[in-house]
Structure formats: structure tokens, C-alpha cells
Amino acid sequence: MHGSRGHPNVVVDEEEKKWDKGGAANANAKKRANNLAATVNNNRGGVGRPPATITIEQKNDICSAELEDAQKEVEETKRTSERLIDTLRAVLEETDIRIAELKMDAYEFKRDIVVGAENFRTGKTIAEKMVRYMEEKLRAKDAIVEKLRLKNATLKSQAQKIDAQLRQKEEMGDALHYIDFHQLQIENKQYVAKIEERNDELLKLKQTTGNTVQLLNTLKQKLSDLIDESAWLRAEIKTRHELNERVHAELSGVADDIAKDAKGLHSLGAHKAAVDDLTDMPQILDFVAQKAEMYDLAQEVANYERKVEIAEMAAKKKARDQRLQQLQTQMHLTLG
Numbered sequence: 024m025h026g027s028r029g030h031p032n033v034v035v036d037e038e039e040k041k042w043d044k045g046g047a048a049n050a051n052a053k054k055r056a057n058n059l060a061a062t063v064n065n066n067r068g069g070v071g072r073p074p075a076t077i078t079i080e081q082k083n084d085i086c087s088a089e090l091e092d093a094q095k096e097v098e099e100t101k102r103t104s105e106r107l108i109d110t111l112r113a114v115l116e117e118t119d120i121r122i123a124e125l126k127m128d129a130y131e132f133k134r135d136i137v138v139g140a141e142n143f144r145t146g147k148t149i150a151e152k153m154v155r156y157m158e159e160k161l162r163a164k165d166a167i168v169e170k171l172r173l174k175n176a177t178l179k180s181q182a183q184k185i186d187a188q189l190r191q192k193e194e195m196g197d198a199l200h201y202i203d204f205h206q207l208q209i210e211n212k213q214y215v216a217k218i219e220e221r222n223d224e225l226l227k228l229k230q231t232t233g234n235t236v237q238l239l240n241t242l243k244q245k246l247s248d249l250i251d252e253s254a255w256l257r258a259e260i261k262t263r264h265e266l267n268e269r270v271h272a273e274l275s276g277v278a279d280d281i282a283k284d285a286k287g288l289h290s291l292g293a294h295k296a297a298v299d300d301l302t303d304m305p306q307i308l309d310f311v312a313q314k315a316e317m318y319d320l321a322q323e324v325a326n327y328e329r330k331v332e333i334a335e336m337a338a339k340k341k342a343r344d345q346r347l348q349q350l351q352t353q354m355h356l357t358l359g
Contacts, residue, residue, distance in 0.1 A: 120226065127233055132156070135240055163232060167225070174221060181214065242350055249343060256339065263332055270325050277318045284311050 077085075140152035185207070 124229070128160075131233070131237070134237075139240070139244065159236070163236075167229070170225065178214070178218070185210075238354070242354060245346070245350060249347065252339075252343065256336065260336070263329075267329065274318075274322060281315055281318070284314070 135156050136153055140149045140156070141147070142149055
């Protein structure tokens with residue numbers, strides 16, 4: 024964009040030089056008027072002779088010539104001023120666009136690199152994300168440069184075609200008539216309008232690309248979070264499986280203890296009659312029954328806990344699937 028118009032200071036200096044030339048032409052016109060007045064005074068007679076008079080027709084011719092020169096100078100100054108205004112307006116528009124691009128680049132760099140690429144453990148920027156960010160930016164710039172190069176080549180081809188037509192007419196000795204010049208002006212305006220339209224389309228394309236890249240980075244971040252959550256869930260499931268195996272092992276040990284206690288009951292059967300009259304002492308069978316009931320209750324509690332964990336994992340998986348579906352829908356709507 025900058026190469027098509029040149030540096031703003033150089034353009035302003037050139038227009039100021041043209042303005043100075045217009046001022047110099049105005050000064051020359053004033054000088055001619057003074058010389059004309061001096062010539063009129065010199066045309067007067069010598070001492071004692073009556074001054075030479077200028078007829079109305081001569082005055083009219085002089086005024087008409089000076090008025091025509093002044094009008095030409097005013098028109099030239101007006102055209103120079105209009106060109107200067109158009110150039111400055113174009114420079115300001117280009118500067119505003121460049122400022123907006125720089126602000127967008129600074130915002131994206133801060134969001135994706137300064138904040139997004141920071142390692143939460145070390146507090147340093149992750150080099151891989153920085154390199155990937157710069158590669159994406161360079162690819163985007165290369166795409167823009169390629170589009171501008173193609174557009175520039177098209178405009179150069181059109182300009183060469185017009186130059187060839189002009190040279191052909193000059194070689195044939197045909198002078199451009201007013202209609203031809205007017206037609207060239209119309210074509211020039213059409214080309215300028217097409218260039219402005221392409222610039223607007225390019226700006227909209229840049230904005231759309233920026234929004235798409237921003238959405239893509241957001242989706243990448245959400246995908247990374249979901250991957251981390253999935254890894255955590257897998258680790259949690261593995262831990263629960265190990266816990267379940269330990270619980271089964273403990274239950275097997277409890278079953279063995281119950282079997283041993285049942286065998287002990289048979290050996291204690293001989294002493295049952297001796298302790299039947301001791302009503303205040305707790306019975307061994309009651310103790311064994313309570314212990315077995317305690318193990319059964321512990322097993323039921325473990326089963327309920329596993330059911331709750333399975334329900335929680337199913338709820339988390341369903342919520343994750345819903346978030347993935349929402350992200351896919353949002354991506355389709357944005358890219359569509």
C-alpha cells in the first residue's frame with residue numbers, strides 16, 4: 024500500500040513545490056502588469072507635451088489579456104490545491120488504516136503470545152507458540168502481498184495497454200480529440216473506483232481473516248482445555264479402577280475372615296452351654312453377626328460410592344460432548 028503513493032512527506036513536499044511555482048507565476052503576472060504600466064508611462068510625450076492616451080479598445084484588450092492570465096493562474100492554483108487535498112486525504116486514510124492494523128496486531132500479539140503463550144508453571148513464553156504465531160502472521164502477510172502483486176500486475180497491464188493505444192495514435196499522427204480525452208477521463212475514473220472497491224474488499228477480507236483467526240485461537244484454547252480435562256478423567260478412572268481392585272481384595276479378605284470366624288463357632292459350640300446362664304455377657308454369635316453386618320454395610324457404601332462416581336463421570340462426559348457440539352456449531356456458523 025505504501026509503495027503505490029510514496030512516503031507522505033515526499034508527496035507533501037512535491038505539492039508544496041507546485042504551490043510555490045503557482046505563487047511564482049502569480050508574481051510574474053504582477054511583474055508584467057507593472058512593466059505594462061511603465062511602458063504606458065514611457066509612451067507619454069516629452070517635457071511640455073501632453074501625455075499619450077490609451078483608447079478604450081486598448082484598455083479593454085489589456086484588461087482582457089490580464090484577466091485571462093489571472094483566470095488561468097487561478098485555475099492552475101485551484102487544480103494544484105485540489106491535487107494536494109486529494110493526496111493528503113489519501114495519506115490520512117492510509118495512515119488510519121495502518122494505525123488500525125497496528126492496533127489489531129498489537130492486541131492479537133498480547134492476547135495470543137504475551138498472555139496466551141505464557142507457561143503457567145515457569146511464567147515464560149512458550150517458544151513453540153511464538154514461532155507458530157509468527158509463521159501464521161508471515162503466511163497471512165504473504166497472501167496479502169500476493170493479492171496486491173496480482174492487482175498491481177493487472178493495473179500495470181491496463182496502463183501498458185492504454186500507453187500502447189496512445190503511442191499508436193501518435194505514430195499514426197492522430198491527435199486526441201475532446202471526445203477521446205473525455206473517454207480516457209471516464210475510464211480513469213472507472214479504474215480509480217475499481218481500485219477503491221478492491222481496497223475496501225481487501226480491508227473487509229483482513230477484518231474477516233482477523234476474526235476467523237481469533238475464533239480459531241479461541242477454539243484451539245478450548246480444545247486444549249478439553250484435552251487436559253480428558254487426560255485428567257482418564258487418570259481419575261485409572262485411580263478409581265485401582266481403588267476398586269483394592270476394595271475387592273479387602274472384601275475377599277473379609278470373606279476369609281468370616282469363614283475363619285464360622286469355623287471358630289464350631290469350636291466354641293462346646294462352651295455355649297456353660298455361658299448360657301450368663302445373661303449379662305454378650306453372646307459370641309451376636310458379635311459375629313454384627314461384624315458380618317458391618318462388612319455388608321461397608322460393601323453397600325462402597326457400591327453406592329462407585330455408582331455416584333460413575334454417574335458423575337457420565338455427567339461430565341455429557342457436558343463435554345455438549346460443549347464440543349456447541350463449538351462445532353459456532354465454527355460452522357462463523358466459517359459459513
